[in-house]
């Protein structure tokens with residue numbers, strides 16, 4: 536397997552095609568002949584024709600998706616920039632604490648200066664993208680904050696500070712669509728990359744995370760020594776799942792909605808119990824961040840020639856994007872969110888567990904049986920990708936667990952992981968924990984999906 540170490544150098548530009556980041560369905564990306572490029576008055580003077588072209592591409596994709604979505608609400612004005620900025624301020628409002636350097640948002644604490652900087656950069660990012668009339672400002676504000684987190688992590692690795700920030704030519708948007716998928720469209724001529732995240736992916740990850748957190752049943756300790764604690768014993772979780780149907784039902788109903796109704800969400804207007812927040816928050820953030828960072832990884836891959844990789848060039852690029860994503864997620868998770876490495880890695884692997892679940896479910900509803908995940912031409916099997924995430928972490932970070940404070944993962948550039956690593960089996964199991972809880976639910980979900988197949992239930996036309 537080719538070492539997929541992140542390399543942020545700008546090498547000679549080579550071919551890059553649009554990578555598709557899960558094979559749930561494949562769609563041909565549009566070309567980049569976009570006709571006339573219009574500049575809005577709100578464009579900052581630095582906005583170039585190239586940026587306008589990237590924005591135009593994003594807007595066209597969003598408009599096309601919205602056409603097929605009756606009742607899609609966002610066409611109120613030409614730009615949703617101001618709306619996204621207002622939502623961001625609402626989402627990221629924080630309050631002071633007794634310590635002037637620490638702020639609080641709900642139960643989560645942040646260092647004031649980096650958090651202020653992250654919000655400032657998110658605003659800058661929103662203005663750079665200048666979201667169009669078919670953007671969902673809510674989802675966009677969430678992902679823009681993730682993008683800013685990723686961008687802030689980069690300088691920690693950059694060996695050549697004189698190299699221009701490679702992320703300045705990446706923009707992102709959400710596309711209203713049912714696919715559990717995300718894409719990156721590269722424009723080799725201009726160096727721009729447009730990241731497109733389907734809203735279905737965000738919803739699916741959220742619903743799966745919610746099911747997993749319901750399954751571990753968090754509770755407040757009577758002595759209030761912890762914010763919340765949960766059942767982390769897999770045997771007990773398994774037993775619990777036999778008597779409490781809610782988590783399995785959530786995963787099943789979400790998949791049922793995906794395959795038979797065209798969108799992976801069956802529950803709306805949900806509340807989250809206080810006890811669930813610490814688990815749900817960290818898991819969803821890190822899964823979303825890793826997904827976003829994976830697509831950013833394709834942007835970083837733009838100048839790299841994978842054609843000489845000793846195996847499938849597309850898969851080599853996927854591993855590169857995964858490795859960049861893992862590195863950026865762990866680094867930003869630690870420095871900005873105070874999250875230990877295993878939590879960031881749990882989010883990364885959970886995103887892959889969600890893709891695996893969709894792939895398994897698809898084989899059941901289309902063929903009546905589960906087919907082993909062998910990957911495909913462009914993507915390695917999700918299990919191998921998760922394994923490689925842990926390997927990448929061990930290669931690029933040192934960390935020592937001594938039972939005391941949560942240890943800092945420190946970045947180190949090296950060609951391979953050392954034989955002995957501080958991130959041992961116990962930590963690795965924690966990184967797989969949420970994925971494994973989701974997999975525990977699979978047999979019961981599969982049974983119900985198989986029943987739909989046997990009843991010859993008609994799939995939604997998006998699967999035609």
Ligand SMILES: [Zn+2]
Pocket residue numbers: 554555556829833853856
């Ligand atoms: Zn990819």
